Amino acid sequence: METKPYLIFKQNGLLWGVEVACVREIFFLPELTPIAEAPPDIVGAIDLRGSILPVMDLNLRFGYLWHEYCLTDSAIVIEWQEVRVAIIVNEVTEVKQIPEDAITPQLSYGRDNSEASHHFVAGFARCEADMIMLLNLDRLIRYSPDKTEAEIPFSASIAGSGALSGKVEGQNLQLEIDPKLLAENANFLSQPRVFCPNALPEEKAIFRERADNLRLLGDRKNSEAINLSLAVVLLNDEYFGINLEVVREFTDIRQVTPVPCTPDRIIGNMNLRGEILTLVDIRNVLSMSADTKSLSKAIVVEIEDLVAGIVVDEILNIIYLNVAELGTIPAALTSENREYLLGTTIYKEKIIAVLNLHKLLKQGGIVVDEEV
Template sequence: MGYYLTFNYNNLTYGLPAENIQEIFFLPQLASIPEAPKDIIGAVNVRGEIIPVMDLNLRFGYEEIDYHVNDNVVILNHEKLKLGIIANEVHEVSLIDERNITSELPYDVTLTELKQEKFISGVVQKEDQLILLLDPQKLLRYTESQELSLDLDLFEIEEESLANPENDTLTEGEKEVIRKTVFFPQASEYERKLLQKRANNLRESTKLKDFTGLKPISIFTLNQEFFGIELSLVQEFIKFKKYTPIPCTPKFILGNLNLRGEIITLIDIREEFNLQSSGLKEENQAVIVNVDGVVVGIIIDAVNDIYMMNPNDLKLEENTDNESVNQEYLQGVIPYQDKMLGIIDLNQVILGGNLLVDEAV
């Protein structure tokens, strides 16, 4: 399983590994980069760091489209290389089963026939949406190979000229030069001021709104109580109807499930958290986890969210909103939607507690 940030641009949906996302912000004024390729549309000053910005539409050879003030810039980060990418709409981080990633498209086209092929690691069909998964390392290496001139001198253009390229004090030749070098030339005066204000805020801001150091967790419910587990331990989420009960086993072991030829033991951890076991329904959900090689399915009510947790927010000595919940099997709690969310310690639950799944079955 992998977690990806998905976004739309020019009616296509792209995905990027969440671990390579540094931050996301609304489109600011960009400074032109001398002798840059057409697809590198400018640079942004983010707290003193000059980052080039790419238009995927131009990189892949499609027709140029207009920009809008509601567009976003997604900043990629890998081994100190950084690149901004224009996006029309950014979605939440999604969990994608990497076994479903393929090079085959649902219509008679292969990846090698796509203009994006060089920078795409694969495609995945998620519900009714086709997602093109970009290779961040290739995008960053390509940008590095351009040997762009990135320094603060790019931003020393007079703001008056930026705000009004039709300034009457300029000659027609000077106006034409400005039209060609100013980003988003069709922007209105109001939009230009908004873009410049955003650029100023990015340059002067000190608080980094990013994913750096954050840990993705999956949030689900048990008896209407919210819990979270580290996404790195999650193999997949499933729905099932049939399973095989196992006689003479502890109460928490519900039985075995055949998942594509692999036998998975299903367990119910509600009682470990002082929650009443409600039994199974006609259709049930489970999260398949792998804890140090022990693979089990944990019965859950529903999957609610994929959330990027700041480990510094984890509190070890506070209760969840439900004080009856057993704290022994929690790593701690974090603030989530005006509540305190318990993060389950799966190592303790599966291997160190009363369950000992690998020995009980």
Template sequence: MSNSNGQGITPPQLAPPEIAIDNDNEAEGHDEQQPISYLLFESRASLCAIAANAVSEVLLLPEIAPLDGAPHWVGVLDVRGRIVPIIEPGELAGAAPRRVQSSDSVIIIESERGPLGLIVEAVSDVRLLWPSEIEIAPERLTVGLARIDGELVRLFDSPFFARFAQRHNGPNEIVPARHFAPDASPFERALFAGRARALRADANITATDSYAPSLVAVRLGGEVFGFELKWVREFAALPTVTPVPGAPSDLLGLVNLRGEVVPLLDLRPALGLAMPDDYGSQITFVECSGVRLGIAVEAVLDVFAPAEGEMLPPPAASGLKGDAVTAAVFYGDATLGVLDLCNLLKRGGWTEREGARML
């Protein structure tokens, strides 16, 4: 991989494992008398945290481009025109590589050396900790340990991670990944690739541009619909559904997503579609306005990015309720309706955090 001047991207000089790490909290710029905000996340099934003031954004895991000569990096990612090195904390600590999941996230942290991304299993919360609540831990990667809601949390050292970042100036060139997530299913690989395309596309969008976002195609009520990939958290086979007595017709029940209870919705009533007893065998987990929901579908068919000019106005008479379909797009030999998914969920009251409709 090289930039436009023909100069290769040189991996940073990494400290050997035996080097002593300074775990002084002052390195993170904190006042010892003030509480510190930490972003909580899961890494290798352990609860961890990093100073929130070092975090610029959190992304769903996209396809990562491998880079030769950088053994501590998983690879690099083009985030709106910036080359961001990506690491996985477990591998950095010496653990064997793990199989990535479509539900994984990338936490982007910023430093004077440039941005760096951490692959984690889930991001959960932001919490305040007083310095008196933090116990110094003589571990590599950490500044200390704390207990949050009775659970032990490793507090990662963002200045240490910053040593693995590198400022890369000038035009950037990304080589398409060939070996990222080799154990992923074809659908997962398409999902990772779609997320990466969406990130790269963001760099070229101006206020006067129109663009086609990456879409997920699903079969619902015997018809094919699409909605934007940005709302999707993950896909799964339909798990055991726990019915809710007296629930509205669009609530099929509750499902368990790795310990989190999530409402499972049926969009067919909102769309005015036929409602046979079989509502599908797959579930799409989406997140809208900070609320996570499951949507039952008959099948997840594809993740794709429509080419320029393929997005069309919605059909004048679609036979669906309201303005659920906001556009149409060519898909194979036909067209599919593009749902404004988040607006559809908001109109149904499902993005209300208190969950008053459900219980």
């Protein structure tokens, strides 16, 4: 069964997913610059390494009331049919491989015009105990409500606030919404935009610093350099980056069968939808202590004729950067470690060591050539 990777994020307590192939970058929300005459849900723009990028507030796009932003909010840069926009989300959680048969394209509510309820939802995915709504990027970016829909900024926040009442007249349900709440929402949409007016001075300084960092990175950018997409993983509380070009999928580890007469770096085999996958631990090659007592996640990589599952403690995120932005390898790393690294970058104020996985697997003694 074919699977597809989705970046999962939280918004208003709900889980949403967006195709990883459309994600270009993720970072914490910076200060936004207001834009005159922009649609109500486009709440500002950022200077992203020399390119002006519009930023969409998903709350307003979905029809909810506006909420103050906080330092833990993130921006996901997405690209759809040559349109690039950043969306504000509460929290980016992980990347999940979702099989096609786990996705329900539409829900039937028994109503004549059910499609109107799915403006921005491409489907509903079942992932263990969670239900994830998948974004329809074409509708999210291009859809404009007709005049009837645009007249009243009806909000799920209003609907759940106890401010909504109704009565039946003939065949129609007449809704009555608290005018005070509507006035507050309309007041926000009509006022000149000021980014986080109620934030503390120290919070405003952090937002501004983030915006400055994104802008200043453009001064060092080499327009001909290669973009690099990385999966950020955790090994023994240290951050590492793995090039997504060699990543086939992410998976949970279940029912590992030990392989006799193999080095300690070979954890065992696992059945992955009918394929026997060998799980390997790269920590000893990196001179790190190995702990295989709690195996949970693996990244399935494919390099030339080699397919293996790289055991990791946690898959944290997907990030995108310019190769020119890679920093040098710290001198503190031992010589045998340095040859398996491409460079370093910063993620959440921590250093990420970017792995040269091709060399590590091919020359680091991971591949078992001896016969058993």
